[in-house]
Amino acid sequence: MKTISRSCLFPFLLTALALIFAGCSSIMRPPPAAAYMDSYKRDNAVTSASISFFAGQLDNDSTERSTYSHTSHAEWWGDGTFARYINGGYFTFGWGFETFSPFLQAGFVSPYIGLTGWGSIYSLFYTPIAEKDKKSSLANYAGGGMLIEQIPLNDKWKIGFTEHISRNGRELYYVDEDCGMEIGCGWPSARPKFYTEVGGGFFVSRTINENSKVSLEFRYGRDLDEKRNRVAITLDFWGFSGAIPVGGNDVMRKIANKNIEKMKSLKTTSTDSLQRTSQSIDKKNTGSLHTIKRQWMRIADSSQTLSNIYTPTDSVLAVTTKGICYDESANTVWLKQDYGEIVYQISADSLDYCQLMERKNLFGSSLLIGTSFFPAGGLLTGSLAGGLAIGTLAGIGFWAIINFAANQEELAPKVYPELCSEKHTKEQIIKWLKQYPCGGELKE
Amino acid sequence: MRKIIILVIIFAWITAWAEDDIISPSNFAPQAIAAKQIAPGASRPFSFASSFVLCSQKTDKGTNADYCETPHSKIERNKLESLNFRIDGNIYNITWPKTENTKGAENWSGHSFGGGLFLNAHYSFLLEIGVTPMLVQWIGPIYVAAAYQLSLGHYFGTDEKNSLDTKISQNLFTGTFNLGGGAMGFINNHGLGLGAHGGIRQIQVLNAGYKEYTATDYRTGNRINPESRDSYKIKEWIFYYGLDLLTYTNLPLLNESDSKWHCGFMTSIEMGIRTEKNPLTYWSLSLSLII
Structure with missing residues (x-):
């Protein structure tokens, strides 16, 4: 997309x-x-x-x-x-x-x-x-x-x-x-x-x-x-x-080449090849990575990730992930891409956990939808009150559809200046990561 | 997303205030792309489209009145112009053959004999909804398509000052055909497609009339008893052709590009071919996303 x-x-x-x-x-x-x-x-x-x-x-x-x-x-x-x-x-x-x-x-x-x-x-x-x-x-x-x-x-x-x-x-x-x-x-x-x-x-x-x-x-x-x-x-x-890069495959190739370049220095694998041997406590998992609610993570360098990079402020690089596991012996963390199936390894020392991802605020879009239906509703019912009622219903309906029918974690995330502004100590990070241990050897 | 909604609202309201309404099926080229599966796994088209229809007026030499004469109708008006804005979405589809590998492949060129049955729903400003079953079948480099739109609409007329008047209105439940075919060439290394399609489609142009007061309230002096005048319906076949420009993805790089699936985006322009017997002019622009 x-x-x-x-x-x-x-x-x-x-x-x-x-x-x-x-x-x-x-x-x-x-x-x-x-x-x-x-x-x-x-x-x-x-x-x-x-x-x-x-x-x-x-x-x-x-x-x-x-x-x-x-x-x-x-x-x-x-x-x-x-x-x-x-x-x-x-x-x-x-x-x-x-x-x-x-x-x-x-x-x-x-x-x-x-x-x-x-x-x-x-x-x-x-x-x-x-x-x-x-x-x-x-x-x-x-x-x-x-x-x-x-x-x-x-x-x-x-x-x-x-x-x-x-x-x-x-x-x-x-x-x-x-x-x-x-x-x-x-x-x-x-x-x-x-x-x-x-x-x-x-x-x-x-x-x-x-x-x-x-x-x-x-x-x-x-x-x-x-x-x-x-x-x-x-x-x-x-x-x-030179070739004119205007097609969908041209853009896909350009984005992929950037990530392929990063993958030369990153350890990667796919979710299909991961195996876990130990059970986590009260955590849903796919049998490979721990599946978590989409979580913001602060990273030190853009070359360390294959996910979309967000910059809530100039000094902060943040990514999201829905899959994570912590390899304590190597002091590394495996994170999953936003939409693809690739899982990449990042040093636990260059990572910090942040807030849970929230989707963008729907109020503005709901208001616009409601506003667009208000005149049609007014014409249909022949009254101002009728138009307001239909416009309000349309706005609420739009909000409800997006809020309940759509997968919230797949929507555009809300990015704000306070995102990932809080830094945790190394002990806090390790304690947080230990919730999601990797089990067994990771296969590449 | 908000910018798209604003643009849609602005465009829709511009078209909503046109004098006449158009009822005609949507473009079938996006469905042809979904059936071809050139972007593997993408089989649901969603479109925005705007159309307009004009009539080449003639003047009656005796009365000096302008009129529009199509093969089945004669409308005495000094102007016939209709504009329409619609949103289409695919609600159900069956495509064949099944695409086993939806992750893409180098040199994937889609199904040579792909086909599909699609059920689309549409909303057309101001108050028209409908469904369109559509059938598309590729035969090598070309495809044939047939669509039949069922629509139910409530259409408004104008007052004596030519402004929209909700007291003058008409309901219409009708069906219109779109039959034709097309071809498309795909530049796979770029992910670009250029195509042309054409055929014959039914165009219905409707005007709910204008309000004319037929009596006067002698107590107040106000004009009363409004009635609708000069409402009309034209339903004609027109030959048309269209040009399509498509961009799509199908490389096996979903993971490397951090994408979930393949999709396509198409721009189409359709133009009616005016003949001596049929003075209607038809033109349409549509933008489609196939996911």
């Missing part, structure tokens, strides 16, 4: 950024193929920058005039693309910009065959709700699909072939000349035109060095709507940056 709460920011942020950038241009043409194919089985992210030159029957040499406006046919002769790809075996996900058009791309990839789809973010998120004309929303969509075949010639050179079908956009600008003193009057506003294209091409790619490659791609496209022929020549450079 901790790993997901730290990693859930990426999908939420990416979605939020996509929605923000969706307001940019929606024009798109097929992205280059070679860098996408080179993402196969790479742990690193592929970062690609390319420039394209367009030729053929471009619509960029005419202007339509009417009484108070004109429309410039200004299809671009070139474009630039920046893209990033991350890979998981046979699946690659990418994102980038084609000049002012943010896009997403994803698909199947392998050493010889690739199949990819892309869409401009504006098309993906806003086209269905943006009303341009009476056509269906797909008429203003920019995106497509491409099949790619790749043949490695040797360690440095590869060639490839592409076939695509896509909905492209091209540039068209409208200028209103009769808008008086309005802001922006006389300035061109983009009115892109979309067309369906089928076509194919080929590319050649070469390895420059271990971290960079280049490709030259030629692509022909037939405009099915206006019966035009277009060609694009693209020069693409790409390199490999």
